Amino acid sequence: MNTPDLKLLQGIVLDDNEPVFSEPWEAQAFALVIGLYEKGAFAWGEWAEVLSTTIHSDDGCTPYYELWLTALETIIMQKSLINETEVANRKTQWQAALLATPHGKPIELQNAHKS
Amino acid sequence: MSDSKPNSHNHDGHSHDHHHDHSHWSDMDLKVKTLESLLVEKGYVDPAALDVIVETYETKVGPRNGAAVVAKAWSDENYLEHLRENATEAIAELGFSGRQGEHMQIVENTADRHNMVVCTLCSCYPWSVLGLPPVWYKSAPYRSRAVIEPRAVLSEFGVKLPQDTKITVWDSTAEMRYLVIPQRPEGTQGWSEIKLAELVTRDSMIGTGLALSPDEISS
Numbered sequence: 001m002n003t004p005d006l007k008l009l010q011g012i013v014l015d016d017n018e019p020v021f022s023e024p025w026e027a028q029a030f031a032l033v034i035g036l037y038e039k040g041a042f043a044w045g046e047w048a049e050v051l052s053t054t055i056h057s058d059d060g061c062t063p064y065y066e067l068w069l070t071a072l073e074t075i076i077m078q079k080s081l082i083n084e085t086e087v088a089n090r091k092t093q094w095q096a097a098l099l100a101t102p103h104g105k106p107i108e109l110q111n112a113h114k115s
Numbered sequence: 116m117s118d119s120k121p122n123s124h125n126h127d128g129h130s131h132d133h134h135h136d137h138s139h140w141s142d143m144d145l146k147v148k149t150l151e152s153l154l155v156e157k158g159y160v161d162p163a164a165l166d167v168i169v170e171t172y173e174t175k176v177g178p179r180n181g182a183a184v185v186a187k188a189w190s191d192e193n194y195l196e197h198l199r200e201n202a203t204e205a206i207a208e209l210g211f212s213g214r215q216g217e218h219m220q221i222v223e224n225t226a227d228r229h230n231m232v233v234c235t236l237c238s239c240y241p242w243s244v245l246g247l248p249p250v251w252y253k254s255a256p257y258r259s260r261a262v263i264e265p266r267a268v269l270s271e272f273g274v275k276l277p278q279d280t281k282i283t284v285w286d287s288t289a290e291m292r293y294l295v296i297p298q299r300p301e302g303t304q305g306w307s308e309i310k311l312a313e314l315v316t317r318d319s320m321i322g323t324g325l326a327l328s329p330d331e332i333s334s
Binding site: 019020021023024025027028029030031032034035036038039041044045047048049051052055056060064065066069072073076081082086087090091094095098099100101102103104105107109 | 137138139140141143144145146147148149150151152153154157159160161164165166168169172173217236237238239246247250253255288289290
């Protein structure tokens, strides 16, 4: 195989053995965008624009899928699919579920009401 | 929890365990689960469809798709002509269709011209033929430098082109994605498409690499 010397590139870090997604939340965030698009929640061009704006307003240090997730939140709000109160309430519910779920057990929203 | 008594205590048979071993999520996990659960409840997304999307991109869609397209283009003049006229259709013919309704265009490398692809806006990429983009493709340095100094970027990838080879940089958009058809390596006359496809690397289809030579795969 041809293995060029890829050390010390000026800012371009080449890591070819990376998995497609490095953590499960990245895969979920990715799939949510595709799923919403396929259900017609937004046009692909609209998504590209929001993602592009998010990326360009960043200092270049935020990991890609964190920007992807921020863009997802933005487009969800723009399209009024969910409102901020719903998000805040749901976060609180999940946090309660986490506290009520022993380590290693599946985390489910119902757990929040069990304690 | 700062109140960390080792023992749980009961009031009226109701357990108040201090769950020192409760579960943890990162902020990102919490954000995604919050959005996902709300979107599923409201019917904007279907959880089974989400699983299929992840599985598809983790295991089924990748640069082997593009390599099959390139190998066929090298072997079959009619197919190459079809790619030139309507790449979206010709690629779909092999079973690889874009999910985002994007149009595909091929750009052919020759002895005089080298093509490379970038997305300066964000990270548009021909997913159906190459899978998801590598980290460097999405990075700010690649997005800016590929346009400003493509020759320098190429040399960092180990690609040294003759000075008189022209370099064209194609900027992808949400609507238009490019697939580079690298030059067919010498010494591959009579090779089957399957064998040819082994020479086609992901980077050679982005234009940051060249197709491998027969020696490189035999060793």
